[in-house]
Amino acid sequence: MAKTLAINEDGLAQIRSEFRVVQDKDLAERLGVNKATVSRILQGKAAPGPQFIAAMLVAFPIKFEAIFDVVVDDALESAAA
Numbered sequence: 001m002a003k004t005l006a007i008n009e010d011g012l013a014q015i016r017s018e019f020r021v022v023q024d025k026d027l028a029e030r031l032g033v034n035k036a037t038v039s040r041i042l043q044g045k046a047a048p049g050p051q052f053i054a055a056m057l058v059a060f061p062i063k064f065e066a067i068f069d070v071v072v073d074d075a076l077e078s079a080a081a
Contacts, residue, residue, distance in 0.1 A: 001072050004047040011067040031055035
């Protein structure tokens with residue numbers, strides 16, 4: 001089984017509300033990443049990479065589990081084979 005990470009939407013909504021980060025461009029600026037990167041990750045088109053994960057954990061006082069979910073997907077493994 002292939003495993004990857006995805007954004008926990010409830011956790012992200014809480015962060016956006018608490019820190020008043022409404023737009024994706026504001027989130028990208030706060031994280032120091034490209035807006036397109038944020039967009040792809042939030043739409044599920046890309047998995048969060050190490051730089052994105054580290055930026056989230058540094059920018060916001062959150063626990064890893066509050067914002068990231070481990071996704072197990074048999075289809076990902078089939079595609080990689």
